[in-house]
Every structure is written in structure tokens, then in C-alpha cells.
Amino acid sequence: xxxxGRVRAPWTGSCRRCLEPVTGVVEARVREVFERHPVEGxxxxxxxxxxxxxxxxxxxxxxxxxxxxxxxxxCRGPAPDLFPARVADxxxxxxxxxxxxAPAPVHDPRWAALDELRFD
Numbered sequence: 583x584x585x586x587g588r589v590r591a592p593w594t595g596s597c598r599r600c601l602e603p604v605t606g607v608v609e610a611r612v613r614e615v616f617e618r619h620p621v622e623g624x625x626x627x628x629x630x631x632x633x634x635x636x637x638x639x640x641x642x643x644x645x646x647x648x649x650x651x652x653x654x655x656x657c658r659g660p661a662p663d664l665f666p667a668r669v670a671d672x673x674x675x676x677x678x679x680x681x682x683x684a685p686a687p688v689h690d691p692r693w694a695a696l697d698e699l700r701f702d
Contacts, residue, residue, distance in 0.1 A: 583615070583616045583617075583628055583633065584613065584614065584615050584616070585612065585613070585614050585616060585626075585633060585635065585638060586612065586613045587611075587612055588609060588610070588611050588612070589609070589610045589611075589612055589639050589642045589643060590607055590608070590609045591607070591608050591639075591643045592605065592606070592607050592608075593605065593606055593607070593608055593643075593647055595647075595648070595651045596651070597651060597652055597653040597657055598650040598651060598652060599652065599653075599657045599658065599659035599660075600653060600657055600658075600659050600660055601660070602653050604651045604652070604653050606648070606651070608643055608646045608647055608648075609646070610642040610643065610645070610646040612638060612639075612642045614626055614638050616628040616633050626638055
């Protein structure tokens with residue numbers, strides 16, 4: 583037996599650049615075979631005279647979803663002036679650096695052995 587048709591489903595996700603909510607509708611055409619003894623990954627199970635369309639619909643919808651949705655093609659991502667990223671260690675917690683100079687890199691003790699490495 584063959585099931586043929588079109589599947590439509592609404593979806594909600596996050597924009598890959600600005601993380602704002604994005605919604606859409608996915609549509610997929612299906613044409614799949616149902617057998618009493620299905621082949622793994624190729625056909626679906628037929629039980630008596632009944633067809634369970636749930637696995638077929640789930641597979642079709644999941645494979646049609648956008649991998650990295652955008653709210654719009656013009657999306658430039660987060661606004662760094664409004665939401666600045668700042669890495670702080672415990673020693674200066676709560677203090678804001680007002681100096682325009684670049685902050686000193688945070689030392690990671692796991693890489694301490696590389697501090698001794700010298701190149702000629």
C-alpha cells in the first residue's frame with residue numbers, strides 16, 4: 583500500500599542571528615510505502631488493514647524544518663550597543679571598566695604549561 587499526499591504543520595523557533603521568535607509553516611509532499619514486513623528506514627509498518635500515519639507525518643515534518651531559521655534576510659543579529667558582551671572573573675565582579683583600553687586576557691591555568699614554551 584502507498585500513502586501519497588501533502589503534510590502541512592506550523593513551527594516556532596528562534597532566529598539564528600538575533601534569537602527573536604520566528605514562526606512559519608512547513609509543507610512536505612509524501613509518497614511512502616506501507617508493508618506488513620517493513621524494511622528498516624525504507625518502508626513503514628502496515629498492521630492488518632490499518633495505516634498509522636503518525637511516523638510518516640513526523641518524519642516528513644522534521645526533515646522539512648529549516649535548520650537555521652532567520653526572522654528576515656536583513657537581520658543583522660543582536661545590537662552590541664544595547665547588549666554588550668562582557669567576560670568578568672571573580673576579582674572584579676560588580677565593577678565596570680570605564681577605560682577604553684582592551685581588557686587583559688583572562689589567564690586559564692589549564693594552559694600554564696604553554697607559558698613556558700619559547701620559540702627562537
